[in-house]
Amino acid sequence: MAPKNVGSSAKKVMNKGTWTAEEDQKLSQYIEIHGAKRWEIAAATAGLNRCGKSCRLRWLNYLRPNIKRGNISDAEEDLILRLHKLLGNRWSLIAGRLPGRTDNEIKNYWNSHLNKKINRAMIEKTLEVPTAAVLLRDRTEITMPQKSGASINDQVGIEAAGGHVKENGNTELAANSEFTELGSCTGLEWANKFLELDDDAWLF
DNA sequence: AACGAAGTCAACCGCTAATTT
DNA sequence: GAAATTAGCGGTTGACTTCGT
Numbered sequence: 001m002a003p004k005n006v007g008s009s010a011k012k013v014m015n016k017g018t019w020t021a022e023e024d025q026k027l028s029q030y031i032e033i034h035g036a037k038r039w040e041i042a043a044a045t046a047g048l049n050r051c052g053k054s055c056r057l058r059w060l061n062y063l064r065p066n067i068k069r070g071n072i073s074d075a076e077e078d079l080i081l082r083l084h085k086l087l088g089n090r091w092s093l094i095a096g097r098l099p100g101r102t103d104n105e106i107k108n109y110w111n112s113h114l115n116k117k118i119n120r121a122m123i124e125k126t127l128e129v130p131t132a133a134v135l136l137r138d139r140t141e142i143t144m145p146q147k148s149g150a151s152i153n154d155q156v157g158i159e160a161a162g163g164h165v166k167e168n169g170n171t172e173l174a175a176n177s178e179f180t181e182l183g184s185c186t187g188l189e190w191a192n193k194f195l196e197l198d199d200d201a202w203l204f
Numbered sequence: 205a206a207c208g209a210a211g212t213c214a215a216c217c218g219c220t221a222a223t224t225t
Numbered sequence: 226g227a228a229a230t231t232a233g234c235g236g237t238t239g240a241c242t243t244c245g246t
Contacts, residue, residue: 018214018240040231056232057215092234107235108213116211 015049019058023048027055028063036064061102068100072109080106081114 015023030046036059039052048055061067072080076098083094091103091110098106 016216038231051216052231053217053233054215060233061214089235103234104214112212 013049014051014054016054019062023050024058024063027058031059031063057104061104066100067102069105072101076101077109077114080110084110084114 026046026048027042030042034042034045036056039056041052042048043050043052043055046055050058079098080094083097087093089107091107095101095103095106
């Protein structure tokens, strides 16, 4: 679908909506040369009639290298469930532990797949049917939504679990706990260690 | 085949945090 | 230190697709 133009005649009209292949190419070429920064300037210089925010999102979610799309594996799903239990709706932190996955994708996956799964499990529990779904519920209790951007609050849940937020946005599980060594791990390596600890640690 | 409902997901919006001037 | 700018985050929207009748 071609992007639609919006805005008043007095202001510069920006494209909105789905990106075209041509726009993708322009943005990719610009970033290849200048790097992924100064998005407003990038949008203007690359000849994109888009706002900087839109360019940033497009790059992060679709154009940057090593993006995985679709087919979230069982292991990844399990990890998302566990991380969500730990972190709540901290999609970027959760995504940081799933190589190639974006916060937007995980958020969408949660809202469309996992939320439903959990709700079903909750309903089954109220009917007192002891099934695997109930076990799933037990491992993925609903957490309170959290407001974005509150740096102090952001850290509370993590620090309560013995960790702190790193500069790069990843959650490092900290010293004085079983999680010390996990902070330096990435992706499935981290996940595997996390899952090993999970069963007999503090998540239940 | 036609239609509406439900599901999916890309993209936008509003906000705060971080950085720069 | 204050103001302006930029980056990043999570919630929400809306277009499109799939499913059920």
